[in-house]
Amino acid sequence: MKNNVIKNNKMNILKKPELLAPAGDLERLKWAIRYGADAVYIGGSLYSLRANATNFTLEEIKQAVEYTHKHGKKIYVTVNIALHNIELDLIKDYLKQLDKLKVDAIIISDPAIIELTKDLSLEIHLSTQQSTLNYEAIQFWKNLGVSRIVLGREVTKDEIKEIKKHVDIELECFIHGSMCASYSGRCVLSNFLTTRDANRGGCSQICRWDFDLLDQDKKNIKGEKPFTFCTKDLSMLKYLTEMINLGITSFKIEGRMRSIYYIATVINVYRQAIDNYFNQKYEYNPEHEHILRNVANRDSIPQFFDGNYGASVQYYNGREEVSNQDFLGIVLNYENGIATIEQRNYFKKGDEVEIFGPNKPLQTIVLKEIYDEDNNPLEVVRHPKQIVKIPLEIKAYKGDIIQVKKSVDKNKKM
Numbered sequence: 001m002k003n004n005v006i007k008n009n010k011m012n013i014l015k016k017p018e019l020l021a022p023a024g025d026l027e028r029l030k031w032a033i034r035y036g037a038d039a040v041y042i043g044g045s046l047y048s049l050r051a052n053a054t055n056f057t058l059e060e061i062k063q064a065v066e067y068t069h070k071h072g073k074k075i076y077v078t079v080n081i082a083l084h085n086i087e088l089d090l091i092k093d094y095l096k097q098l099d100k101l102k103v104d105a106i107i108i109s110d111p112a113i114i115e116l117t118k119d120l121s122l123e124i125h126l127s128t129q130q131s132t133l134n135y136e137a138i139q140f141w142k143n144l145g146v147s148r149i150v151l152g153r154e155v156t157k158d159e160i161k162e163i164k165k166h167v168d169i170e171l172e173c174f175i176h177g178s179m180c181a182s183y184s185g186r187c188v189l190s191n192f193l194t195t196r197d198a199n200r201g202g203c204s205q206i207c208r209w210d211f212d213l214l215d216q217d218k219k220n221i222k223g224e225k226p227f228t229f230c231t232k233d234l235s236m237l238k239y240l241t242e243m244i245n246l247g248i249t250s251f252k253i254e255g256r257m258r259s260i261y262y263i264a265t266v267i268n269v270y271r272q273a274i275d276n277y278f279n280q281k282y283e284y285n286p287e288h289e290h291i292l293r294n295v296a297n298r299d300s301i302p303q304f305f306d307g308n309y310g311a312s313v314q315y316y317n318g319r320e321e322v323s324n325q326d327f328l329g330i331v332l333n334y335e336n337g338i339a340t341i342e343q344r345n346y347f348k349k350g351d352e353v354e355i356f357g358p359n360k361p362l363q364t365i366v367l368k369e370i371y372d373e374d375n376n377p378l379e380v381v382r383h384p385k386q387i388v389k390i391p392l393e394i395k396a397y398k399g400d401i402i403q404v405k406k407s408v409d410k411n412k413k414m
Contacts, residue, residue, distance in 0.1 A: 003278040008245050016278050017243075018074075018250040020172065021267050024055070024257050029064055031260045034399050035358050036271030039074035040064075041107060043256060046094060047079045047087075058097055065101050074104040080127040083110045092116055107150065114144050123147050125172065128184045133159060135166035142169050148249065150174075152184045153234065156307045160246050170249040175236040176266055176292070177254025179303060181207035181229055181314070207231065230315045235300030237289055240273050241282065243305075261327035261344070264401055265295045268356060291362075294326055294406055328353060331400040332387070339396045341388050347402075348380040355392075357400030364405060365392060 004016045021037035023029035032040050042064060043055045056064060061077065068075040077098055083091065095113070098106060099120040106122050108114070109129035117124065125148040126132060126141050133152045141149060148170035151160070155173070163171065180187065187198050189206040196202030210226035221227075234254070236243060243251065251274070253266055269288050276282040293300055303313055329341040347353065349370050356362040370378040371389040381388050 003275075006278050006280075014244060014247065015249075016274065017248055019267065019270055019274060020076075020250045020252045021263060022177075022253060022256040022258065023064075023263075026056070026060055026064055026067075028256075028258075028260055028263055030067065031399075032263050032267055033068065033071050033073055035264045035267040037073065037267050039076065039104070039250070040068060041076040041078060041252075041256075043078045044094070044098075047081050047083075047091060058101070061098070061103070062101050065103055069102075076105045076107055076125060077103045078107045078127070079113060080107050080109040080129050083112055088112065088116070095120060095122065098122060105148070111144065114146070118145075125170075126150060128152055128174065129186070131184045131186060135163045138163060138167045138169060142167060148172055150252065153179060154183065154304045157239070157242060157246065157305050158307065160248070164247060171247075172250035172252050173236075173243065173248050174234060174254055175240070175243065175251045175270065176300070177234055177258075178298075179231040179234050179313075181231050228315050230298075232303070232313055232315065233296055233298045233300040234303045235289065235292055236302060236305060237269070237273060237292065238284060239302055239305055240270075240284075241277060244274070244277060259327070261401065261403075262295045265356075265403075266292060268358065271358075290406060326404040326406075327401070328404060329381075329388075329402045331355075331357070331396045331398055331402070333398060334392070334396040337391055337393075339390050339392045339400075341390055341402065343381045343383065343386040343388060346380070346382050349378065352405050353402055354405050355394075355396065355400055355402050357397050359397045360395075360400065363394055365394065 006014050008014055018038045019036065020039045020041060021032035023032050023040045023042045029040050029042065042061070044061060045055045045057055065075055079091070079095070091113070095106070095117055099122050104123065105125045106113070107125045107127050109127040114124060124146050126146045128150040131152040131154070132138055132141065132149050133155050138149050150172040153174050160171070187203070190196045190198040190202060190204045193206050194204040196204045208228065208230045210228055213221045213223070213227035215221050251270065253270070255262060269292055273282060273288065301313060303309060325345045327344045328347045329343045331339050332342050333340040347367065349367055351367045352364060353367060354362055354364055367390060369391050370381060372378055373387050373389070375389070378388060
């Protein structure tokens with residue numbers, strides 16, 4: 001990458017932060033790298049906190065490492081569950097296998113793993129599950145051999161500044177994605193209500209349920225909507241320049257269970273923003289925030305970073321989570337002005353849509369003509385993963401995405 005370092009207004013040398021993407025399987029890993037991730041983090045089929053994700057077998061981790069390194073990127077594997085005695089012997093062989101596969105780092109929360117890797121060459125990153133929020137704790141982990149701290153999501157910018165004054169270590173911060181109603185995942189509601197252990201990969205997201213709210217006499221308090229304490233999502237785009245100037249090593253995006261559309265869109269927006277800043281071309285654009293909002297079904301806000309957290313960071317009186325059907329298709333090929341598209345949601349002739357990709361900015365196009373694989377004209381495209389051909393006046397590339405044209409709410413607060 002060009003312009004990997006710049007000087008800020010205080011003449012400090014700033015290194016371009018790593019953009020770290022989630023990948024629930026090999027397909028999503030490839031999409032993350034295609035759209036500009038510098039590194040990806042994945043979970044193995046064992047010892048990972050996303051038990052409901054597809055996750056990677058050892059053979060798939062091998063393929064992922066080879067693909068990632070071939071493209072000059074890094075790959076980290078989560079080994080961040082809370083271990084029980086019975087697993088101590090079992091995990092030793094798994095760690096040896098990860099070392100042999102040459103993953104760039106493992107992400108842990110249980111200090112036992114540090115001891116188990118002392119004879120291996122694995123680099124160790126400390127998971128956000130440890131809720132690390134102060135410099136004394138960070139120095140403690142650094143002394144044990146941890147090379148990077150994934151800070152708790154609850155940390156503020158002033159706390160990050162104080163940490164940087166006291167400890168010289170790589171810091172990783174979440175910049176986008178889902179939040180937890182507890183301290184960085186330390187929740188046992190799932191255990192109690194569904195017997196699924198949240199700290200061992202089984203979180204059933206109880207915080208997103210609707211509840212009856214009772215008064216002191218245990219009578220139901222009726223409101224317009226059911227009570228919930230679901231958190232809003234995180235978006236740090238508005239504070240991106242501040243985070244860069246803090247000298248954070250890695251910007252992390254949450255979402256190993258998210259779709260390729262979500263990953264491509266979010267990575268694409270942050271990739272452009274980071275690169276533009278280091279090319280002295282960056283200016284915060286609310287329309288980019290709007291793009292990020294439209295690939296998720298909850299509001300996105302800066303959460304704890306600016307210190308203004310309170311009732312506004314959560315939903316207490318219900319919310320609408322609408323199924324996202326903005327993702328219309330993927331460009332499979334472009335030749336002689338014709339784009340071959342794999343359909344993902346319903347669209348029709350005459351629709352005004354948008355196309356974007358890692359090689360092009362967001363552009364609006366009108367679907368003047370649509371043809372099937374045998375060049376028969378079509379009025380609508382309604383079959384899942386239907387292959388169609390669309391004449392385009394602009395050049396497209398394999399992996400570009402077609403989506404519903406967005407209308408920006410100018411009055412919406414970001």
